[in-house]
Amino acid sequence: MYVELKDINKTFGDYKASDHVSFGIEKGKLIGLLGPSGSGKTTLLHMILGYFDNYKGSIQIDGKELTEISSDSLHSLITIIQQNVFVFDDSIMKNVTMYKDFDNQRIDGAIMAAGLTQLVETKGSDYQCGENGKNLSGGEKQRVSIARAMLSNASILLADEATAALDTTNAQNVIRSILELKDMTRIVVTHSLNRQVLSQFDHIIVMKDGEIVDIGTF
Ligand code: ADP
Ligand code: MG
Numbered sequence: 001m002y003v004e005l006k007d008i009n010k011t012f013g014d015y016k017a018s019d020h021v022s023f024g025i026e027k028g029k030l031i032g033l034l035g036p037s038g039s040g041k042t043t044l045l046h047m048i049l050g051y052f053d054n055y056k057g058s059i060q061i062d063g064k065e066l067t068e069i070s071s072d073s074l075h076s077l078i079t080i081i082q083q084n085v086f087v088f089d090d091s092i093m094k095n096v097t098m099y100k101d102f103d104n105q106r107i108d109g110a111i112m113a114a115g116l117t118q119l120v121e122t123k124g125s126d127y128q129c130g131e132n133g134k135n136l137s138g139g140e141k142q143r144v145s146i147a148r149a150m151l152s153n154a155s156i157l158l159a160d161e162a163t164a165a166l167d168t169t170n171a172q173n174v175i176r177s178i179l180e181l182k183d184m185t186r187i188v189v190t191h192s193l194n195r196q197v198l199s200q201f202d203h204i205i206v207m208k209d210g211e212i213v214d215i216g217t218f
């Protein structure tokens with residue numbers, strides 16, 4: 001699916017979180033979204049997810065205006081790897097599958113891609129995550145979110161600093177998994193300035209103070 005943003009303006013009070021933002025992403029492409037903290041990256045992802053209706057401009061998915069897409073359809077179209085992950089007080093397996101049925105091979109693949117294999121093998125798939133995931137580390141919570149995204153049938157993947165809580169090896173594995181999801185249209189917010197990673201993005205967008213200050217390839 002392609003995504004197109006045209007002249008997006010979004011304010012929080014007097015603060016311009018998105019200031020005349022326009023860009024398009026073709027189906028299956030990988031976009032890197034860079035910029036300092038507070039530059040409006042998360043806000044932009046949240047707008048694509050339909051969290052806000054009070055913005056100016058147009059967001060289209062395959063030519064259809066976001067505001068005309070039901071939130072149910074939007075949920076099945078788009079998946080996000082969040083900075084803050086919601087974890088249920090249930091087993092690691094239930095948290096990954098979100099109570100849906102998948103075949104075991106697919107679950108194993110997602111768990112491996114997210115770097116959760118070791119945890120599941122040592123503690124078991126029944127391992128209890130606890131209230132708000134208190135039995136998981138920050139990195140493990142992020143991996144749960146990654147596994148969920150890998151299991152979804154969404155056409156669009158958004159990743160918001162998906163590797164921030166991971167060590168270098170796990171971060172690289174996750175990035176590699178995202179790079180391989182070539183059926184998905186992907187927007188990845190990253191702090192990684194690793195050349196090898198950046199060179200694989202189809203486009204890189206740099207934001208500052210809500211504006212796009214640079215757009216191009218590595
Ligand atoms: P980034 O992800 O690039 O760090 P954000 O999109 O989270 O930036 O934030 C951009 C600006 O918008 C920040 O100044 C932030 O404080 C502000 N902001 C984000 N969400 C809200 C909100 N719900 N209410 C008020 N201000 C917000
Ligand atoms: Mg952010």
